[in-house]
Amino acid sequence: MTETQQKWWHQSVIYQVYPRSFYDSTGDGIGDLQGIILKLDYLKNLGIDVIWLSPVYESPNIDNGYDISDYYSVLSEYGTMEDMNKLLAESKNRGIKIIMDLVVNHTSDQHPWFLEAKKSKDNRYRDYYIWRNPVNSQEPNELKSNFGGSAWEYDENTNQYYLHFYSKQQPDLNWENEKMRNDIWDMMNFWIDKGISGFRMDVIDLIGKEPDNLIKENGPKLHDYLQEMYRNTFGSRDLLTVGETWGATTENATLYSDPKRNELNMVFQFEHMQLDKLPGKQRWDLKKLELRELKHVLSKWQYALDQDGWNSLFWNNHDLPRIVSRWGNDREYRVESAKMLATLLHGMKGTPYIYQGEEIGMTNAAFQSIEDYIDIETQNIYKERINAGFSEAEIMKSLYMKARDNARTPMQWSNEEYAGFSTEKPWMKVNPNYTYINVENAISDSNSIYYYYQKLIKMRKFNQTLVHGTYKLLNPMDESVYAYERILEDKKLLIVCNFYEQENEFSYSMESHLKVQILIGNYQDSSLDISNIKLRPYEAIIYEISE
Ligand code: TEU
Numbered sequence: 079m080t081e082t083q084q085k086w087w088h089q090s091v092i093y094q095v096y097p098r099s100f101y102d103s104t105g106d107g108i109g110d111l112q113g114i115i116l117k118l119d120y121l122k123n124l125g126i127d128v129i130w131l132s133p134v135y136e137s138p139n140i141d142n143g144y145d146i147s148d149y150y151s152v153l154s155e156y157g158t159m160e161d162m163n164k165l166l167a168e169s170k171n172r173g174i175k176i177i178m179d180l181v182v183n184h185t186s187d188q189h190p191w192f193l194e195a196k197k198s199k200d201n202r203y204r205d206y207y208i209w210r211n212p213v214n215s216q217e218p219n220e221l222k223s224n225f226g227g228s229a230w231e232y233d234e235n236t237n238q239y240y241l242h243f244y245s246k247q248q249p250d251l252n253w254e255n256e257k258m259r260n261d262i263w264d265m266m267n268f269w270i271d272k273g274i275s276g277f278r279m280d281v282i283d284l285i286g287k288e289p290d291n292l293i294k295e296n297g298p299k300l301h302d303y304l305q306e307m308y309r310n311t312f313g314s315r316d317l318l319t320v321g322e323t324w325g326a327t328t329e330n331a332t333l334y335s336d337p338k339r340n341e342l343n344m345v346f347q348f349e350h351m352q353l354d355k356l357p358g359k360q361r362w363d364l365k366k367l368e369l370r371e372l373k374h375v376l377s378k379w380q381y382a383l384d385q386d387g388w389n390s391l392f393w394n395n396h397d398l399p400r401i402v403s404r405w406g407n408d409r410e411y412r413v414e415s416a417k418m419l420a421t422l423l424h425g426m427k428g429t430p431y432i433y434q435g436e437e438i439g440m441t442n443a444a445f446q447s448i449e450d451y452i453d454i455e456t457q458n459i460y461k462e463r464i465n466a467g468f469s470e471a472e473i474m475k476s477l478y479m480k481a482r483d484n485a486r487t488p489m490q491w492s493n494e495e496y497a498g499f500s501t502e503k504p505w506m507k508v509n510p511n512y513t514y515i516n517v518e519n520a521i522s523d524s525n526s527i528y529y530y531y532q533k534l535i536k537m538r539k540f541n542q543t544l545v546h547g548t549y550k551l552l553n554p555m556d557e558s559v560y561a562y563e564r565i566l567e568d569k570k571l572l573i574v575c576n577f578y579e580q581e582n583e584f585s586y587s588m589e590s591h592l593k594v595q596i597l598i599g600n601y602q603d604s605s606l607d608i609s610n611i612k613l614r615p616y617e618a619i620i621y622e623i624s625e
Pocket residue numbers: 141144145181224244280281322324396397398482
C-alpha cells in the first residue's frame with residue numbers, strides 16, 4: 079500500500095459512547111455532554127483515537143435518540159450546543175476526533191417536517207415521507223417493522239398510511255425527494271463545518287427502499303444516493319464514514335467501501351453477529367455459536383475486502399448484548415475470555431470499534447423482570463411473543479441473551495452507589511456487579527482487561543503488519559481453536575485463540591532459523607514453542623515471527 083493510499087482511520091481505534099449511560103455530571107440520573115468531557119482523559123489514557131457519539135440531538139427519546147426531532151440542536155438532557163462545541167474543542171486538545179451518528183433513514187414523528195407533512199396531502203413537506211392509499215381498507219402491503227408489527231401506520235386525517243421501518247414514531251424519509259436530500263446535505267455540512275471528523279450512518283442500507291416492490295435493504299438507488307451524498311458533503315474532506323448495513327453481503331460490501339467508487343470508507347456488516355440464531359429466524363430464536371461458522375464468516379469478510387475495501391471490526395454496540403456474556407464466560411473466566419475475544423478481533427485487518435464498558439469486561443444486564451427493560455424493541459417483542467404463545471420463561475431467556483438493554487446499563491466507574499455513574503438513581507438500573515466490575519478496579523490492577531485493551535490499541539500504532547498485513551485462516555476445521563496469520567513482506571503475526579474453557583492444542587510449523595516473540599497474551603509465561611502450543615482456558619497469544 080502506497081503512502082497516499084494510507085488513511086488515518088486505517089490505524090485508528092474507535093470508541094463508541096452511548097451518552098445516556100456514559101457519565102452524569104448534573105445528578106439527574108442521565109449521562110450528558112459535560113460528563114463525556116470529564117472522562118476524556120480516561121479515554122485518552124486508554125489510547126483511542128476517535129469517539130463515535132450515539133445521537134445527542136433533540137429527540138422525544140422513543141428510541142433513545144434514534145428518533146430525531148431537530149438535527150440542529152442538542153437534547154437539553156444532554157446539554158447545549160455550547161457543551162457540544164466544548165466537547166469538540168476539548169477532544170481536539172487531546173488528539174481525539176469525534177464522529178456523529180447520522181440518522182437519516184427516518185426522523186421522529188415530532189420533527190417539524192413530519193408535523194407539517196401530516197397536515198394535508200398537498201402540504202409542501204408531504205413528500206418528505208412515504209404515504210400510500212389503503213388497499214381494501216387495509217395496509218398497502220405486508221411490509222413489517224423491524225420493531226414488530228406492520229411497517230404502515232394509518233393516518234385518519236388524510237386517510238393514508240405512512241411507512242415506518244422502526245417504531246411508528248419514526249416515519250421513514252422519502253429519499254426519492256431531491257429537496258429532502260438537499261436538506262440532509264445542508265445538515266451534514268453544518269456538522270462538518272463545526273469540526274466533526276465523520277459520520278456513522280444509521281441503517282443506511284435502507285435509504286434506497288422501494289416499499290411498493292417490498293424492497294427494504296439494498297434498493298436500486300442506494301449507491302446513487304451515497305455518491306450524491308459524497309459529492310455534496312464529505313467528498314472533499316478527509317473524514318471517516320461508516321455505514322450501518324445489516325443487509326450487506328461480501329458481494330455488495332465493496333460497492334460501499336471501494337475508494338474508487340466515492341461512497342463510504344467502511345461498513346458495519348452483521349453476518350458474524352447473527353450466527354447464534356436459528357437460520358431464517360429472528361435473533362430471539364437462539365442457537366449455540368459454532369466456532370467453525372464464525373471462522374468461516376469472519377474469514378470470508380477478511381478475504382473479500384482485502385484489496386478494494388476495508389473492514390470494521392466489532393463485537394459490541396448499543397444494540398448487541400455484551401460479548402463476554404455472549405461468546406465468552408462472564409463468570410470464572412471473565413477476564414481471560416474478554417481478553418481472548420479482544421485479541422481475536424484486534425488481530426484482524428480493519429478498524430476496531432470498542433463499545434463503552436467492553437474495555438472493563440462489562441456483562442449482560444441480567445434483568446429478571448420485563449418491567450426493568452426500557453427498550454421499545456424489547457417491549458414490543460415481549461408482547462408480540464406472548465400473543466404468539468411463547469412461554470414467559472422462554473421469552474425472558476431470549477431477552478437475557480439478546481435484548482439491547484444488556485449493553486445500555488450505566489457505565490461502571492467505581493464501586494460507589496450507582497456505580498459512580500451518577501449521584502442519583504439512574505434512568506436505567508445499574509448492573510449489580512458494579513461492586514467489582516468497574517473502572518477504578520480496572521485501573522488499579524495491572525492485569526486488568528483495561529490494560530490489555532490499552533496494549534492492543536498501542537500495538538496498532540507501531541505494528542504495520544497488524545494494520546496492513548494480509549489475513550490467512552490456518553485451521554478452518556478445528557472446532558475449538560481459532561488461529562490465523564497476518565502477513566506483510568517478511569513479517570508475520572500468528573494469532574492463536576482458544577475459544578473455550580477446555581484446554582486445547584495448536585501446532586504450527588516454520589523454518590527453524592526464524593525468530594519468534596510474543597507481542598501480547600492473556601496469560602503469563604505462554605509457550606514460545608509454537609510447534610505444539612498447549613492452550614489454557616481461553617488462552618490467546620499474538621506471536622511475531624521474523625527473519
Ligand atoms: O439499528 C438498526 C437495526 O436494525 C436494529 O434495530 C437491529 O435490528 C436490532 O437492534 C438488533 O440488534 C439502528 C440503531 O443502531 C438502533 O439503535 C436504532 O434503534 C435503529 O437503527 C433505528 O434507528
